[in-house]
Every structure is written in C-alpha cells, then in structure tokens.
Amino acid sequence: FELGLYTSNHFFRVDRGFVAQVAACSNGRRLKMNDEQKAVSEKTVRGEMSDLKHRRGTLSMARFDDPNSATSSFSILLGNAPHLDGKYAVFGEMISGDEALRAMELVETQKEGIFVKPKERIEILATYVVHPKNTGG
Structure with missing residues (x-):
C-alpha cells in the first residue's frame, strides 16, 4: 500500500454477499508501474492461514489453487464465508466504510465465466496505511 501500488487499480469482481476482489496489480492498474512497484507486484506470498474468520469487512x-500462490490480488468480504476459513489468508479488516461496500453491492454486474464482474470499472483512487496509535500497553 505504501508504494502506491494499488492506485488506479480496480475491483474486477463484485459478487454480492460474497466478495469484492481487487485485480492483481500487474494487470489491473491504469498507471504505469515503476521498477520497485513491478518487483513487488510480481512476488508471490506464502499462505499464512490462521483461525481468523472470513466475515463482512475481512481483507x-x-x-x-496453490495455497502459496497469492500475489497482489485480494478480496474484501461482503458477507460471511466460513468455507474460506483456514484456506485463505486473512490479513486485515475494515473498521469503517461499510457504506462503500454497500455502494459496490448496488453496482450492476454480469457473469463472465466463473466471476461476477461489475459492468463499470470501480477504480481505487488512492490507498493509505493507518498505523495504530501507541496505547502504552
């Protein structure tokens, strides 16, 4: 997120009640990537499965199919998906902004192969990393 890798990328999949999925940065961005962004976008991520639950707002x-094949594509859960628990790596959760998820679920979609895709591009304008304040504990 700190490299701006997701800026100009998009949600290529919006499956109401299930997931909104961001395209891999290597082919989802409108803006050209610099060398550092390219290097990061091409890395695969080892599967770090946990006991964390897949519920609305989970990242x-x-x-x-390979548990160690993740790259830069990720999903925001639009509903509870216990069938993903322990099989896909949870790395965060939304703490606000459910209105944005509700708006995405209202976008007109169409089925293309195995995916439900929005008819219009839902673009990411900017991303930010918010670091928690030190609570002293």
Missing part, C-alpha cells in the same frame, strides 16, 4: 488474500 483476505486471493490466490490460485
């Missing part, structure tokens, strides 16, 4: 790595 979860997308991947192929």
Whole structure:
C-alpha cells in the first residue's frame, strides 16, 4: 500500500454477499508501474492461514489453487464465508466504510465465466496505511 501500488487499480469482481476482489496489480492498474512497484507486484506470498474468520469487512488474500500462490490480488468480504476459513489468508479488516461496500453491492454486474464482474470499472483512487496509535500497553 505504501508504494502506491494499488492506485488506479480496480475491483474486477463484485459478487454480492460474497466478495469484492481487487485485480492483481500487474494487470489491473491504469498507471504505469515503476521498477520497485513491478518487483513487488510480481512476488508471490506464502499462505499464512490462521483461525481468523472470513466475515463482512475481512481483507483476505486471493490466490490460485496453490495455497502459496497469492500475489497482489485480494478480496474484501461482503458477507460471511466460513468455507474460506483456514484456506485463505486473512490479513486485515475494515473498521469503517461499510457504506462503500454497500455502494459496490448496488453496482450492476454480469457473469463472465466463473466471476461476477461489475459492468463499470470501480477504480481505487488512492490507498493509505493507518498505523495504530501507541496505547502504552
């Protein structure tokens, strides 16, 4: 997120009640990537499965069949998905902004192969990393 890798990327999949999935940065961005961004976007991420639950607002790595095949694509859960628990790596959760998820779920979609895709591009304008304040504990 800190490299601006997701700026101009998009949600290529919006499956109401299930997931909104961001495209891999290597092919989802409108803006050209610099060398550092390219290097990061091409890395694969080892699967770090946990006991964390897949529920609305969960951020979860997308991947192929191989548990160690995740790259830069990820999903925001639009509903509870217990069938993903322990199989996909949870790396965060939304603490606010459910209105944005509700708005995405209202976008007109169409089925293309195995995916439900929005008819219009839902672009990411900017991303930010918010570091928790030190609570002294």
